Amino acid sequence: MYDYITIPVFLTGLVYSAYNNNWTNIVAAVVVFAVFMVFALKGGIAGGDVKFTTALAVWFGYPAILYVLLLGSILAVVFGLFNYQRLGVLRERVIVFVKGLFFKLIYKVNITPAKQLPEEGICEEAVPFGTFMVIAAWVIYFMGVI
Structure with a gap:
């Protein structure tokens, strides 16, 4: 997400919530920001996802933001699986995931290889999480959860 979209969404939500x-x-947004910053520092998501999810949290609040996150995550996983199938690597990724999970749980060893270094650009297997957060936000909004 671009800052010229995310920052106004966050600021208007902040003003609206304060008013x-x-x-x-606002507390939900702070908590979401902290949790997603941990994910970003570990390399799981990008900074735009952190900012946009925080902006959604200040509008949706608790517990609606949890529904948005859950639905957005489910949509992203489904997209990722279809993308892996399209690229012809679904079986390989499932095997690596199961082996990695086994070694992590049993031996406390991380064996999951990095397919691409961050400085090499965006991987074709990357999932645009923000897109699915937007879809989830609209679905939750129109369902009348908030």
């Missing part, structure tokens, strides 16, 4: 004395939305 309506809805401090739980």
Whole structure:
């Protein structure tokens, strides 16, 4: 997500929540920001996802942001599986995942290889999480959860 979209969404949500004395939305945004920053520092997601999810949290609040995150994650996983199938690497990725999970749980050893270094650009297997967060946000909004 671009900052010229994310920052106004966050700021208007912040002003709206403060104006309506809805401090739980602001607390939810702080918690989401902290959790997603940990994910970003570990290399799982990009900074745009952190900012955009925080912006959604300040609008949706708790617990609706959890529904958005859950639905967005499910959609992203489904997309990722179809993408792996399209690239012809689904079977290989499932085997690596199961072996990696086994070694991590039993021996506390991380054996999952990095397919591409971060400085090499965007991998063709990458999943655009923000896109699925937008879809999930609209679905949750129109379902009337918030």
